[in-house]
Amino acid sequence: MASNVKKLPAKSDELDTGIDKKDRGSVARDLIEVLADTYTLLFKSHVYHWNVVGPLFVPIHELTETHYKDLFAAADVIAERIRSLGHPAPLSFAGLLSKAVVEEEDESGLSAEEMVQSLANDHEKMVKRLRQAAIDADEVDDLVTADLLTERLAFHEKAIWMLRAIVALD
Numbered sequence: 055m056a057s058n059v060k061k062l063p064a065k066s067d068e069l070d071t072g073i074d075k076k077d078r079g080s081v082a083r084d085l086i087e088v089l090a091d092t093y094t095l096l097f098k099s100h101v102y103h104w105n106v107v108g109p110l111f112v113p114i115h116e117l118t119e120t121h122y123k124d125l126f127a128a129a130d131v132i133a134e135r136i137r138s139l140g141h142p143a144p145l146s147f148a149g150l151l152s153k154a155v156v157e158e159e160d161e162s163g164l165s166a167e168e169m170v171q172s173l174a175n176d177h178e179k180m181v182k183r184l185r186q187a188a189i190d191a192d193e194v195d196d197l198v199t200a201d202l203l204t205e206r207l208a209f210h211e212k213a214i215w216m217l218r219a220i221v222a223l224d
């Protein structure tokens with residue numbers, strides 16, 4: 055290879071996008087937490103999609119399918135943003151899940167209503183974390199991450215409404 059070809063900067067240290075190195079690090083850490091919650095809720099939505107029974111089977115089965123598909127697509131976007139900030143995407147699944155606020159547990163025996171309530175509670179936990187992460191990204195001028203997280207926030211807030219509407223009595 056010709057020796058005068060300039061090597062592209064590949065490391066976080068060498069990125070010059072106008073966002074401070076330290077700030078890129080803190081935004082990447084926030085994104086890893088959001089990714090952890092996204093994967094946990096993706097799995098949980100899928101588990102309930104499979105296991106729900108009763109008169110609410112169809113609406114819950116269908117809504118959880120919409121949700122796990124969205125969460126799967128979002129995981130890719132979030133991880134690729136981490137890479138664009140010059141940081142590695144997570145390599146260990148167990149290590150990633152340890153950073154989630156959404157808890158994955160054995161919830162066998164839950165009624166359809168309890169499943170919906172549990173999912174809505176998880177989405178609520180996520181929106182609080184997402185909102186703060188979006189504000190933090192905006193404060194360090196990372197507009198792309200702030201925009202991405204705001205989009206995620208809209209998804210989760212809508213999910214809370216739709217889940218609760220399934221089990222609302224009036």
Ligand SMILES: [Fe+2]
Nearest residue numbers: 103104115119
């Ligand atoms: Fe399915």
